[in-house]
Structure formats: structure tokens, C-alpha cells
Amino acid sequence: MTLATIALVALWLALFTAVTAGIWRVVKGPTTLDRMVGFDLVTITVSGLVLVFSVTTGATDFLEFVFILSALGFLSTVAYFYYLMQLSPDDNNFNPEEPP
Amino acid sequence: MSWIDIVGLVVMLGGAFFIVLAAVGTMKFPDVYCRAHAVGKAMTLGIMLLLFGYGLRTPDVSWLKLAFIMAFQFTTIPVASHLFAQIAYRKGVRRWTPR
Numbered sequence: 001m002t003l004a005t006i007a008l009v010a011l012w013l014a015l016f017t018a019v020t021a022g023i024w025r026v027v028k029g030p031t032t033l034d035r036m037v038g039f040d041l042v043t044i045t046v047s048g049l050v051l052v053f054s055v056t057t058g059a060t061d062f063l064e065f066v067f068i069l070s071a072l073g074f075l076s077t078v079a080y081f082y083y084l085m086q087l088s089p090d091d092n093n094f095n096p097e098e099p100p
Numbered sequence: 101m102s103w104i105d106i107v108g109l110v111v112m113l114g115g116a117f118f119i120v121l122a123a124v125g126t127m128k129f130p131d132v133y134c135r136a137h138a139v140g141k142a143m144t145l146g147i148m149l150l151l152f153g154y155g156l157r158t159p160d161v162s163w164l165k166l167a168f169i170m171a172f173q174f175t176t177i178p179v180a181s182h183l184f185a186q187i188a189y190r191k192g193v194r195r196w197t198p199r
Contacts, residue, residue, distance in 0.1 A: 040184075071172070
């Protein structure tokens with residue numbers, strides 16, 4: 001168990017903790033926007049996890065995958081933003097008030 | 101294990117630290133605006149440090165691709181955070197005030 005192994009285990013644990021926090025926010029979030037924020041956190045953290053995975057295994061051809069993952073997360077955010085902007089102000093699908 | 105590998109691992113650990121900070125902010129902050137702010141700032145720095153540490157750690161990495169991904173993340177994460185705040189403002193989400 002060298003120092004590099006301990007550092008890699010710490011990286012995996014930290015990023016999985018961040019993914020768990022994002023999923024918790026997606027499940028619990030009071031409004032739709034909180035779920036969007038949690039989903040954004042999860043996608044960016046997963047693209048970081050791909051980097052940690054390629055450091056762990058020593059493979060060097062995952063950089064395009066990182067780019068595609070981050071692009072997918074950003075485009076889904078923009079698409080959902082566009083959908084919410086198209087709703088009329090008195091639509092029932094979006095409730096800006098947080099329940100107590 | 102040369103010294104540049106150690107520097108790369110330390111930089112990656114710093115990036116993971118900032119990503120955990122962003123996750124803690126997303127969990128604990130009381131409002132959409134605060135959560136979008138936490139993701140937009142800490143997450144950008146964390147993923148930058150992760151990418152840079154990966155480049156230091158891997159010997160035959162393509163720095164052009166890495167710079168392209170860095171520029172993309174550096175552009176899109178603050179833009180997404182701005183979109184969250186803008187849609188919340190337009191939909192009339194009330195700002196959190198301490199009671």
C-alpha cells in the first residue's frame with residue numbers, strides 16, 4: 001500500500017461522495033431548479049471520475065469521453081432551460097414556491 | 101515514481117477537495133441561487149485542477165486536447181450556473197432570507 005494508492009483511494013472516495021451528494025439533491029430538491037443543479041453537479045463529477053479512472057488504469061484514450069460527457073451535461077441543461085422558458089407563467093408544471 | 105507524478109497526484113487531490121466543497125455547498129445551502137453559485141465557482145476550479153493534474157501525471161498526454169477540454173469546461177460551467185440563476189429569477193423564485 002504505497003502513498004500513491006492511498007491518494008487514488010482518497011480521490012475515488014471524494015468523487016463518489018460528491019456524486020452521492022448530487023443524487024441526494026436530485027431526489028430531495030424542493031423545486032425543479034434544485035434538481036437541475038444537482039444533475040449538473042453529477043455530470044461534471046462523473047467526467048472527473050473518468051479522469052481518475054484513466055489515472056488508475058494507466059489508459060490514455062479517455063479524453064474524448066470526458067469532453068463528450070461534459071458537453072452532454074451542458075446541452076441537457078440548456079435544453080431544459082429552453083423548455084422552462086417556453087412555459088407560460090401560469091403553468092402548473094413549475095412551482096417556484098418551496099414547500100415548507 | 102518521479103517527482104512530477106507526486107505533483108500531479110497532489111494537484112488532483114486539490115481538485116477533488118474543491119469538488120467535495122461544491123457538493124457540500126449543493127447539499128447545505130438554502131436556496132437555488134446559493135446552490136448554483138456553489139456549483140459554478142468551486143466546481144470550475146476543481147475540474148480545472150483535476151484536468152491539470154491528469155496532464156502532469158500522464159506522460160504522453162495530448163496537451164492540445166486537454167487545453168480544449170479546459171476551455172470548454174471553463175466556458176460552460178459558469179454559463180450553466182448563470183442559466184440557473186436567470187431562470188430562477190424569471191420564474192419568481194424568492195430569495196432566501198434568514199428569519
